[in-house]
Amino acid sequence: GENVEQHPSTLSVxxxxxxxxxxxxSDSASNYFPWYKQELGKRPQLIIDIxxxxxxxxxxxxAVTLNKTAKHFxxxxxxxxxEDSAVYFCAPTFTGGGNKLTFGTGTQLKVEL
Amino acid sequence: xAGVSQTPSNKVTEKGKYVELRCDPISGHTxxxxxxxxxxxxxxxxxxxxxxxxxxxSGLPNDRFFAVRPEGSVxxxxxxRTERGDSAVYLCASSLKGGATTxxxxxxxxxxxxxx
Numbered sequence: 493g494e495n496v497e498q499h500p501s502t503l504s505v506x507x508x509x510x511x512x513x514x515x516x517x518s519d520s521a522s523n524y525f526p527w528y529k530q531e532l533g534k535r536p537q538l539i540i541d542i543x544x545x546x547x548x549x550x551x552x553x554x555a556v557t558l559n560k561t562a563k564h565f566x567x568x569x570x571x572x573x574x575e576d577s578a579v580y581f582c583a584p585t586f587t588g589g590g591n592k593l594t595f596g597t598g599t600q601l602k603v604e605l
Numbered sequence: 606x607a608g609v610s611q612t613p614s615n616k617v618t619e620k621g622k623y624v625e626l627r628c629d630p631i632s633g634h635t636x637x638x639x640x641x642x643x644x645x646x647x648x649x650x651x652x653x654x655x656x657x658x659x660x661x662x663s664g665l666p667n668d669r670f671f672a673v674r675p676e677g678s679v680x681x682x683x684x685x686r687t688e689r690g691d692s693a694v695y696l697c698a699s700s701l702k703g704g705a706t707t708x709x710x711x712x713x714x715x716x717x718x719x720x721x
Binding site for chain 2: 524526534535536537538541543581583585587589590591592593594595596597598
Protein backbone atom coordinates (compact mmCIF):
# COMPACT_ATOMS: atom_id res chain seq x y z
CA GLY A 493 0.00 0.00 0.00
CA GLU A 494 0.86 3.67 -0.15
CA ASN A 495 3.41 4.93 2.36
CA VAL A 496 2.94 8.68 2.94
CA GLU A 497 5.13 10.99 4.99
CA GLN A 498 4.81 14.68 5.68
CA HIS A 499 7.49 17.10 6.81
CA PRO A 500 7.64 18.96 9.04
CA SER A 501 5.21 17.53 11.59
CA THR A 502 4.86 20.98 13.19
CA LEU A 503 5.53 24.38 11.71
CA SER A 504 5.38 27.74 13.41
CA VAL A 505 5.60 30.94 11.36
CA UNK A 506 5.03 34.62 11.90
CA UNK A 507 1.99 36.20 10.32
CA UNK A 508 2.81 37.30 6.80
CA UNK A 509 5.58 34.73 6.31
CA UNK A 510 5.40 31.79 3.92
CA UNK A 511 4.91 28.15 4.91
CA UNK A 512 5.90 25.05 2.96
CA UNK A 513 4.85 21.49 3.74
CA UNK A 514 6.28 18.54 1.85
CA UNK A 515 4.57 15.21 1.22
CA UNK A 516 6.50 12.14 0.10
CA UNK A 517 4.72 9.04 -1.21
CA SER A 518 5.75 5.59 -2.34
CA ASP A 519 3.18 4.47 -4.93
CA SER A 520 4.32 5.56 -8.38
CA ALA A 521 0.78 4.89 -9.68
CA SER A 522 -0.61 7.81 -7.65
CA ASN A 523 -2.16 10.32 -10.03
CA TYR A 524 -4.19 12.66 -7.84
CA PHE A 525 -2.68 14.85 -5.13
CA PRO A 526 -5.00 16.78 -2.80
CA TRP A 527 -4.29 18.78 0.33
CA TYR A 528 -6.83 18.93 3.14
CA LYS A 529 -7.04 21.43 5.99
CA GLN A 530 -8.51 20.37 9.32
CA GLU A 531 -9.17 22.86 12.07
CA LEU A 532 -9.43 21.58 15.62
CA GLY A 533 -12.59 19.56 16.10
CA LYS A 534 -13.73 20.16 12.52
CA ARG A 535 -14.01 18.11 9.36
CA PRO A 536 -11.19 17.90 6.78
CA GLN A 537 -11.73 20.32 3.91
CA LEU A 538 -10.09 20.23 0.50
CA ILE A 539 -8.04 23.37 -0.11
CA ILE A 540 -6.21 22.54 -3.32
CA ASP A 541 -5.48 19.55 -5.52
CA ILE A 542 -3.41 18.70 -8.57
CA UNK A 543 -3.52 15.99 -11.21
CA UNK A 544 -0.47 14.11 -12.36
CA UNK A 545 -0.25 15.83 -15.73
CA UNK A 546 0.30 19.22 -14.10
CA UNK A 547 3.43 20.39 -12.30
CA UNK A 548 2.05 23.34 -10.40
CA UNK A 549 -1.29 24.90 -9.47
CA UNK A 550 -2.02 28.13 -7.69
CA UNK A 551 -5.13 29.50 -6.03
CA UNK A 552 -4.63 32.93 -4.46
CA UNK A 553 -2.28 32.45 -1.49
CA UNK A 554 -2.09 28.69 -1.87
CA ALA A 555 -0.07 26.66 -4.37
CA VAL A 556 0.85 23.03 -4.87
CA THR A 557 3.90 21.76 -6.75
CA LEU A 558 4.38 18.19 -7.89
CA ASN A 559 7.53 16.23 -8.67
CA LYS A 560 6.35 12.83 -9.92
CA THR A 561 9.84 11.58 -10.63
CA ALA A 562 10.91 12.13 -7.04
CA LYS A 563 7.45 11.20 -5.73
CA HIS A 564 6.77 14.24 -3.65
CA PHE A 565 4.49 17.25 -3.72
CA UNK A 566 4.41 20.36 -1.61
CA UNK A 567 1.90 22.84 -0.26
CA UNK A 568 2.93 26.49 -0.31
CA UNK A 569 1.05 29.15 1.66
CA UNK A 570 2.12 32.76 1.22
CA UNK A 571 1.24 35.77 3.39
CA UNK A 572 0.08 33.50 6.18
CA UNK A 573 -2.76 34.63 8.44
CA UNK A 574 -3.86 33.40 11.87
CA GLU A 575 -6.82 31.61 10.29
CA ASP A 576 -4.38 29.42 8.38
CA SER A 577 -3.53 27.75 11.71
CA ALA A 578 -4.71 24.13 11.40
CA VAL A 579 -3.50 20.63 10.64
CA TYR A 580 -2.78 20.01 6.97
CA PHE A 581 -2.94 16.56 5.42
CA CYS A 582 -1.77 15.39 2.04
CA ALA A 583 -3.56 12.40 0.49
CA PRO A 584 -1.83 11.06 -2.65
CA THR A 585 -4.24 8.78 -4.46
CA PHE A 586 -4.44 6.31 -7.32
CA THR A 587 -7.86 6.99 -8.76
CA GLY A 588 -7.96 3.62 -10.49
CA GLY A 589 -8.35 2.12 -7.04
CA GLY A 590 -11.67 3.84 -6.39
CA ASN A 591 -10.23 7.15 -5.26
CA LYS A 592 -9.89 6.12 -1.63
CA LEU A 593 -7.64 8.62 0.06
CA THR A 594 -4.46 7.63 1.91
CA PHE A 595 -3.72 10.48 4.29
CA GLY A 596 -0.31 11.57 5.47
CA THR A 597 0.64 11.98 9.09
CA GLY A 598 -0.36 15.64 9.17
CA THR A 599 1.44 18.94 9.75
CA GLN A 600 0.36 21.25 12.54
CA LEU A 601 0.75 24.82 11.27
CA LYS A 602 0.67 27.65 13.76
CA VAL A 603 0.66 31.22 12.54
CA GLU A 604 1.70 33.61 15.28
CA LEU A 605 0.81 37.28 15.46
CA UNK B 606 -27.00 23.11 -0.45
CA ALA B 607 -26.74 20.74 2.50
CA GLY B 608 -23.43 19.07 3.07
CA VAL B 609 -22.65 15.61 4.40
CA SER B 610 -24.27 15.01 7.77
CA GLN B 611 -23.55 12.37 10.38
CA THR B 612 -25.45 11.23 13.43
CA PRO B 613 -24.92 11.03 16.29
CA SER B 614 -22.19 13.61 16.74
CA ASN B 615 -21.04 11.83 19.88
CA LYS B 616 -21.58 8.27 21.03
CA VAL B 617 -20.43 6.82 24.33
CA THR B 618 -20.84 3.10 24.78
CA GLU B 619 -19.56 0.29 26.93
CA LYS B 620 -17.14 -2.38 25.85
CA GLY B 621 -18.95 -5.25 24.18
CA LYS B 622 -21.96 -3.21 23.02
CA TYR B 623 -23.22 -2.77 19.47
CA VAL B 624 -23.29 0.67 17.79
CA GLU B 625 -24.60 2.12 14.56
CA LEU B 626 -23.28 5.31 12.99
CA ARG B 627 -25.25 7.04 10.25
CA CYS B 628 -24.11 9.09 7.27
CA ASP B 629 -26.28 11.22 4.98
CA PRO B 630 -24.26 12.10 1.87
CA ILE B 631 -24.76 15.09 -0.38
CA SER B 632 -27.83 14.50 -2.52
CA GLY B 633 -26.96 12.92 -5.86
CA HIS B 634 -23.50 11.74 -4.83
CA THR B 635 -23.02 8.15 -5.89
CA UNK B 636 -19.77 7.48 -4.03
CA UNK B 637 -19.60 7.25 -0.25
CA UNK B 638 -16.56 6.62 1.91
CA UNK B 639 -16.02 5.82 5.58
CA UNK B 640 -12.79 6.76 7.33
CA UNK B 641 -11.61 6.49 10.94
CA UNK B 642 -9.45 9.13 12.58
CA UNK B 643 -7.62 8.44 15.81
CA UNK B 644 -6.29 11.27 17.93
CA UNK B 645 -3.32 13.00 16.34
CA UNK B 646 -3.45 10.98 13.14
CA UNK B 647 -4.81 11.34 9.65
CA UNK B 648 -8.05 9.66 8.59
CA UNK B 649 -7.71 5.99 7.62
CA UNK B 650 -9.87 4.46 4.90
CA UNK B 651 -12.41 1.84 5.96
CA UNK B 652 -14.86 1.19 3.11
CA UNK B 653 -16.08 2.69 -0.15
CA UNK B 654 -19.53 2.39 -1.74
CA UNK B 655 -20.34 2.98 -5.38
CA UNK B 656 -24.12 3.20 -5.35
CA UNK B 657 -25.52 0.43 -3.17
CA UNK B 658 -22.56 -1.90 -3.38
CA UNK B 659 -19.38 -1.94 -1.34
CA UNK B 660 -16.72 -1.53 -4.02
CA UNK B 661 -13.80 -1.77 -1.60
CA UNK B 662 -13.95 -2.87 2.06
CA SER B 663 -10.24 -3.54 2.41
CA GLY B 664 -9.88 -1.01 5.22
CA LEU B 665 -12.31 -2.63 7.64
CA PRO B 666 -10.12 -3.81 10.51
CA ASN B 667 -11.99 -7.05 11.25
CA ASP B 668 -15.37 -8.76 10.95
CA ARG B 669 -16.85 -6.76 13.83
CA PHE B 670 -17.17 -3.87 11.39
CA PHE B 671 -19.84 -3.83 8.71
CA ALA B 672 -21.45 -1.11 6.60
CA VAL B 673 -24.50 -0.92 4.38
CA ARG B 674 -26.00 1.51 1.89
CA PRO B 675 -29.23 -0.22 0.86
CA GLU B 676 -30.75 2.51 -1.30
CA GLY B 677 -27.58 4.14 -2.55
CA SER B 678 -27.95 7.19 -0.32
CA VAL B 679 -27.77 6.92 3.47
CA UNK B 680 -25.12 4.60 4.88
CA UNK B 681 -24.81 2.95 8.27
CA UNK B 682 -21.56 1.76 9.79
CA UNK B 683 -22.15 -1.02 12.30
CA UNK B 684 -19.71 -2.12 14.95
CA UNK B 685 -20.33 -5.25 16.99
CA ARG B 686 -18.78 -6.14 20.35
CA THR B 687 -17.08 -2.77 20.61
CA GLU B 688 -13.57 -2.59 22.08
CA ARG B 689 -11.75 0.34 23.69
CA GLY B 690 -9.46 0.46 20.65
CA ASP B 691 -12.46 1.32 18.47
CA SER B 692 -12.61 4.76 20.10
CA ALA B 693 -12.02 7.34 17.37
CA VAL B 694 -13.79 9.86 15.17
CA TYR B 695 -15.60 8.12 12.33
CA LEU B 696 -15.76 10.32 9.24
CA CYS B 697 -17.98 9.90 6.24
CA ALA B 698 -17.31 11.49 2.86
CA SER B 699 -19.17 11.56 -0.42
CA SER B 700 -18.27 12.47 -3.98
CA LEU B 701 -20.29 12.90 -7.13
CA LYS B 702 -19.08 9.93 -9.16
CA GLY B 703 -16.25 8.16 -7.37
CA GLY B 704 -14.63 5.38 -9.31
CA ALA B 705 -11.63 6.30 -11.41
CA THR B 706 -12.24 10.02 -11.16
CA THR B 707 -10.71 12.86 -9.21
CA UNK B 708 -13.99 14.05 -7.75
CA UNK B 709 -13.63 16.06 -4.59
CA UNK B 710 -14.55 14.16 -1.46
CA UNK B 711 -16.67 16.21 0.92
CA UNK B 712 -16.44 15.19 4.53
CA UNK B 713 -19.08 15.14 7.23
CA UNK B 714 -18.46 16.46 10.75
CA UNK B 715 -17.78 12.97 12.07
CA UNK B 716 -19.09 10.86 14.92
CA UNK B 717 -16.86 10.74 17.98
CA UNK B 718 -17.12 7.21 19.38
CA UNK B 719 -15.91 6.54 22.90
CA UNK B 720 -15.85 2.98 24.19
CA UNK B 721 -15.53 2.78 27.96
